[in-house]
Amino acid sequence: MTAQGREALNALLDDRVSWPPVVIPFGLDPFGWHGQRESYGEVCAFALEHCTLLPKVIPFSSPLFLGEGEVRIAVNVGVEKDGTRVRRLELTGADCMLHMEETQTENDASWKVRKRWINSDEDLSLFLTLTGLTPEEPDIDAVRAKELQVGQHGLPYVEVADPFYTVCEMFPTELFYTKTRTDLPRITRLLDQTEERIIHGIERLCTGAGCPFILRLIGAEMAVPPFMGRDGFERFEDRFYKRVASIARQAGVPTAFHCHGPVLEIMDSVWNMGYAFIEPFEPPPRGNVSIAEALAISGRRGIVFGGIDDVTLMTGRPDEVRAAVASCLEDAMGSHAPYMLSQTATPFHDPLSDAARDNLILFMELGTRGAAFGA
Numbered sequence: 216m217t218a219q220g221r222e223a224l225n226a227l228l229d230d231r232v233s234w235p236p237v238v239i240p241f242g243l244d245p246f247g248w249h250g251q252r253e254s255y256g257e258v259c260a261f262a263l264e265h266c267t268l269l270p271k272v273i274p275f276s277s278p279l280f281l282g283e284g285e286v287r288i289a290v291n292v293g294v295e296k297d298g299t300r301v302r303r304l305e306l307t308g309a310d311c312m313l314h315m316e317e318t319q320t321e322n323d324a325s326w327k328v329r330k331r332w333i334n335s336d337e338d339l340s341l342f343l344t345l346t347g348l349t350p351e352e353p354d355i356d357a358v359r360a361k362e363l364q365v366g367q368h369g370l371p372y373v374e375v376a377d378p379f380y381t382v383c384e385m386f387p388t389e390l391f392y393t394k395t396r397t398d399l400p401r402i403t404r405l406l407d408q409t410e411e412r413i414i415h416g417i418e419r420l421c422t423g424a425g426c427p428f429i430l431r432l433i434g435a436e437m438a439v440p441p442f443m444g445r446d447g448f449e450r451f452e453d454r455f456y457k458r459v460a461s462i463a464r465q466a467g468v469p470t471a472f473h474c475h476g477p478v479l480e481i482m483d484s485v486w487n488m489g490y491a492f493i494e495p496f497e498p499p500p501r502g503n504v505s506i507a508e509a510l511a512i513s514g515r516r517g518i519v520f521g522g523i524d525d526v527t528l529m530t531g532r533p534d535e536v537r538a539a540v541a542s543c544l545e546d547a548m549g550s551h552a553p554y555m556l557s558q559t560a561t562p563f564h565d566p567l568s569d570a571a572r573d574n575l576i577l578f579m580e581l582g583t584r585g586a587a588f589g590a
Contacts, residue, residue, distance in 0.1 A: 219267045219583065221367045221427075227518050227553040228469055228491060235585030236547055236554050237267050239520070240575065241495060242372075242561025244270035246364040248324055254566035258575050265583050268369035269429065271561070272361045274353040274420060275375060278304065278315070278384065279332075280412040284349025302326060309345060313338060315385075324563045332385040339394075342385075343404055350412035353420040362426040371428040372471070375417060378410040379451050380434020392442065395451075410455055417459055421466035429492070430463050432456065435474040435481075440503075445480040453484070460489040471520070475559070477503035486516040494520035495559040498539070507546035510554060518553040522546075525560040528574045536574045540581040548585075556582040 218226065223237045243249050245259035247270060262268060277288055286308040293301050300319040305312060313333075317326040333339050361371040376384075382405050383391045394402050421430065435456075438448045456472070463470045471492035472485045478493065482504070485493055496502060496509050496519060504512075509519045522543035527535055540556070547554040558578065562571065 219265060221267075221365075221369055223267050224370055227555070230515060230553060232551055232553050234548065235583055236544070236556045238265070238579055238582035239267050239269055239369075239555050239557040240579055241269070241521075241525075241557040241559070242271055243268065246270060246361070249562075252565045252567070254572065255562075258562075258567070258572055261576050261579055263368060266579050267555075268365055269372040270361060270365060270369075271431075272358050272371045272373045272428070274355070274358055274373055275351050275416055276354070277351045278376075278381065280351045280381065280409065280416055282349035282351040284308075286345055286348055301329075306332070310341060313341065322564055322566075324565070328384065331387055334387065334390075339398075339401060339405070343401060343408075346408065348408070348412065350415040353416050353423075355420065355424050358420070358424050358428055359426050362428060372431050373420065373428045374431045374433055374473075375413065375420075377432050377434035377452065378406050378413055378455055379438050381409050381413070382406050383434075383437045395447075406451065413455075414458060414462070418462055421463050421468050429469050429471050430459070431471040431473055432459060433473045435472065436476050439474060439481055440477045445484070448481050449484065456485075456488050456490075464489060476501055479504045479508075482509065482512050486513060490517055492518045492520045492555075494555075495557060496521035497559045498522065498524055498542075501559075505546060506543050506554070507550065510547060510550040510552045513552055515552050518555060519547075520555045521557050521559055523556065523558045523578055525558045525562070528558055528578060529562070529564075529568075529571045531574060533574065533577060536577050537581065540578055544582070544585060 218233065219237060226233065227237060240262045243258065243262055245263050249255040250259050279288065281288055286306065289305045289307050291303045295301060298321050302317045303314055305314040315328065315332045316330040318329050319326050333342060358371055358373055365371055386394065435452055438451050460470055469491040471494060472490040473494055475497060482493060496504065496506060506519065506522045513519055523539050527539050543556055562575065
């Protein structure tokens, strides 16, 4: 079996390729949420023994990257009659009260947005008057604590949303994309204001953490097909991603560019920006590039990451898992380029079904052995 853990990550970052590939059970955290769930016990135990781990850390709790200034966010959490948890975030200190709501159901750890911040021109106008807002400071202690927990098993994957995603999430989705065509100057102003708060936090994070981690930028999937083409991506994302790459490079922090879906149009641009990872390459129909194509286009400029559709692991048969892993291994074996085999999304349902548990373990086992054995 090839080396796994932090040693394997450092080897890939140094462009030293080994076989079988480094295997990442994406987002799995035996030291956190997953490790506290009985249904994930066997998956966590296998991953700790055989795989490389990138548990996620989210160092910014405010969806607007807004700190404790005159204008700030107050949070209230309640429970509805059906058991749904509701988190209400209120913008206080502004000329009028604005709020957004998120919900969380009993068997799903993720939060879903129920009400957006901006639902009218009046809401947008109010936000644009809020200049010079206090940026949120990163939770550096959480990053350091996770790095100590992970140890030689891997590295923390420190997740930060980009400005385009942050602003997009402030609107109902259709309204936001309409505004990018009909109200571009005001959307650009809101993006610029948000970008400066995010950049402040990233600079503090990269220069102040004092421990190794991978900086993971999320949100670019909102600026690529089917939403926008390459021109839209470069118009709205190019400056920010280049700024972050430069900040992180100066601090010696590797960067991961996260984007779901059809990424073929933007891959070359991302590698040219200097990102260490693009992830999580999804097979068709959600994605539009094979692992073989992704490895060829990378030109060894960075590490291709992904390949196994999480839906296959959650609902598929064992033979479908074997076929998916075999396809990725066949694509990667002859490339001699850095590659990490991973599923495309974090498992977040509890209890995890027996079939999903067995599929996750099978995917990890086959990957770390470098072959899909048997039928």
